[in-house]
Structures are given as C-alpha cells and as structure tokens.
Amino acid sequence: MKLYFSPGACSLSPHIALLEAGLDFTTEKVDIRARKTESGADFLAINPKGYVPALELKDGAVLTEGPAIVQFIADLVPDRELAPANGTLERYRLVEWLNFISTEIHKSFSPLFRPTSTEDMKEAARTHLTNRLGWLASQLEGKDYLMGSQFTVADGYLFTVLGWANFVKFDLSAWPVFAAYTQRVASRPAVQQALRDEGLLK
Structure with missing residues (x-):
C-alpha cells in the first residue's frame, strides 16, 4: 500500500x-x-x-x-483493536466520532487556513470551534481516549486536527483536558x- x-x-x-x-x-x-x-x-x-x-x-x-x-x-x-467490531453499537459510536471530527472540527479549521477567508468568516469559524470544542472537552473528562481506555483511529484523527490550533493561533488553553489528551496520544510510539x-x- x-x-x-x-x-x-x-x-x-x-x-x-x-x-x-x-x-x-x-x-x-x-x-x-x-x-x-x-x-x-x-x-x-x-x-x-x-x-x-x-x-x-x-x-x-x-x-x-x-x-x-x-x-x-x-x-x-x-x-x-483500532476500531470496534463491525455491527456493534460501539462501532457506530466510532463512526459517530469520526463524523463529528470531520464535519464539526476539521471543516471548522478550514477558513482559518484559507488565504481568501475574510475576517468575518474567520471569526465565525472561531465561534463555531469554541462551541464544539467546549462540548468535546466535556466528553474527554475522565477518559484516556475518545472511546474510553482504548486508543482507536478516531484518536489519531482528533490528535491531528487539534494540532492545527497552533498554526492558526487558536488558543486551546480554556480546555486543559486537550493538553493532557494530546500529550497522551503524542507519546505513543x-x-x-x-x-x-x-x-x-x-
């Protein structure tokens, strides 16, 4: 491959x-x-x-x-065990996470990278990200990974998009859980x- x-x-x-x-x-x-x-x-x-x-x-x-x-x-x-077995509710939970990261987090970062974005477009993206990340942070509280104690492919995706915050000067410090989470994922070989x-x- x-x-x-x-x-x-x-x-x-x-x-x-x-x-x-x-x-x-x-x-x-x-x-x-x-x-x-x-x-x-x-x-x-x-x-x-x-x-x-x-x-x-x-x-x-x-x-x-x-x-x-x-x-x-x-x-x-x-x-x-990078994904739960097909046909299980847990597998659909994984799909749920992948869709949320893709449509609500990943795509919300896009205007912050795009040179043609107006300041109004960027501000709308920041507001949307703030709302979605606030909810996401609450879901990570007390858990090692998105699905609990098991690392899945959704964690690799979330780690990737959270890493973009530094490049676009989006401050994640309001949610300390993200710093601990990204450090945990980053430490994996x-x-x-x-x-x-x-x-x-x-």
Whole structure:
C-alpha cells in the first residue's frame, strides 16, 4: 500500500493508523498546490479530488477520505483493536466520532487556513470551534481516549486536527483536558514515528 500525504495535513491521521496497525506501506509526499507528487506524478490522476489523503491498495485501487481510510486500515488488523467490531453499537459510536471530527472540527479549521477567508468568516469559524470544542472537552473528562481506555483511529484523527490550533493561533488553553489528551496520544510510539516521518518532529 502507498499513502499519499502532505506533512501535517489530515493525512497524518491514516499515517498514524498504518503505523499503529503494523502494516507494510510506503508513503509519497504531495504538493497540494501544484497537484504533483514528490516523484513528479500528476496527483489529479491518482485522486481527482485533488487533496490528501489517498491510499493506493495493492491491486491499484485508490481509497480516499480519511474516515473511510482509517476504518479500512483498522479492519485489516482487528486484533489491534483500532476500531470496534463491525455491527456493534460501539462501532457506530466510532463512526459517530469520526463524523463529528470531520464535519464539526476539521471543516471548522478550514477558513482559518484559507488565504481568501475574510475576517468575518474567520471569526465565525472561531465561534463555531469554541462551541464544539467546549462540548468535546466535556466528553474527554475522565477518559484516556475518545472511546474510553482504548486508543482507536478516531484518536489519531482528533490528535491531528487539534494540532492545527497552533498554526492558526487558536488558543486551546480554556480546555486543559486537550493538553493532557494530546500529550497522551503524542507519546505513543506510532504517533512519534509518523511525526518524524513527516518532518514534524526532530
């Protein structure tokens, strides 16, 4: 398998999942603006959507969209318990978390990165993030991870998007639980490896 990624982007989440899963894979960096891979390939020919992550499977098929990719990875190695078993309520709780992170947290950060965003758009995004993060913080109280004591692929995703706060000067200090949570996730060997591989950790 090959993961197409951009350092620090949401593709960090499946990168963490692949390492947590102990699977054999390669990576190729993508210049999102130029739509080119590090080897010079046209990224739009690989993923016509034009963004990462994209996971190329052994048979040449390409899977896109982070929440789908991380569940696919988790299901390849059920013994690692990166996702609850299919068909269980707990699995739908995982899907619930992945959707919440994707639509309410990930997408709310987007205007803060976009050069064309007006200040009003950015302020609306900050307000929305504040509301959603306040609720999220309450859900993490007293728990090691989103699903309790077990790390899942949803934690790799949440760790990734919370990490963006520093880049866009969004202050998370109102919710001390996030500092403890991100430190806990960051200390995992697979997460450390993914950060090193993407040049985000020396």
